[in-house]
Amino acid sequence: MLPSEPPVSRVSLRRPRILLVDDDPSVIRGLWRVLRQHRPEFQINTASGAAQAIEALSELGYDLVLTDWRMPGGGGRAVLEALVALYPETARVVHTSHLDSDETFQCCPAHVVIAKPATESEILTAIDYALRRVASEPVRAAS
Numbered sequence: 001m002l003p004s005e006p007p008v009s010r011v012s013l014r015r016p017r018i019l020l021v022d023d024d025p026s027v028i029r030g031l032w033r034v035l036r037q038h039r040p041e042f043q044i045n046t047a048s049g050a051a052q053a054i055e056a057l058s059e060l061g062y063d064l065v066l067t068d069w070r071m072p073g074g075g076g077r078a079v080l081e082a083l084v085a086l087y088p089e090t091a092r093v094v095h096t097s098h099l100d101s102d103e104t105f106q107c108c109p110a111h112v113v114i115a116k117p118a119t120e121s122e123i124l125t126a127i128d129y130a131l132r133r134v135a136s137e138p139v140r141a142a143s
Contacts, residue, residue: 001116002038003125011033014043016039016041016044016131017042017045017063017065018035018042018043018062018066019044019046019053019056019065019066019069019078020035020046020047021048021050021053021065021068022071022095023049023071023072025048027068027116028046028114029054032046032093035127036122039124045056045062045066049074050073050075050078051073051075052088053079054078056088057082057090058086062087062092062132063131064091064131065079066095066123067079067092067095068094068095069094070096070098073133078093079108080108081109083109084109086115089137091111091113091127091133091136092109092111093110093111093126093127094108094112094113094114095114095116095123096113107116111130111134114126
């Protein structure tokens with residue numbers, strides 16, 4: 001005899017994990033506020049620089065990292081290099097006030113680069129786009 005109801009799956013989907021990296025506490029607070037208001041399902045952690053971000057990456061997997069570009073101690077480039085080398089499946093967003101003066105963005109391994117100050121809409125669109133883009137990329141075999 002078949003059960004009258006389908007079995008209930010015990011698999012639970014975890015909330016998307018986001019790491020915000022910036023040496024300016026007011027920027028972190030602003031990004032946190034926007035995400036709390038518009039994406040309350042996200043689990044949000046913060047780091048105040050590249051070294052702290054890289055340490056956080058090794059402790060917990062993230063779906064997306066939003067990082068400033070210029071910070072003391074390696075900056076966004078160090079964060080992105082660690083992500084590409086160790087966690088290529090993580091979406092990468094750069095949020096910077098140095099777009100006009102830095103030509104390195106032509107080879108920047110970010111999925112999205114947005115200028116500071118960004119509007120709430122720009123931040124949310126960048127995050128959503130980066131998450132969708134990573135989700136649609138083919139899974140790469142480990143070398």
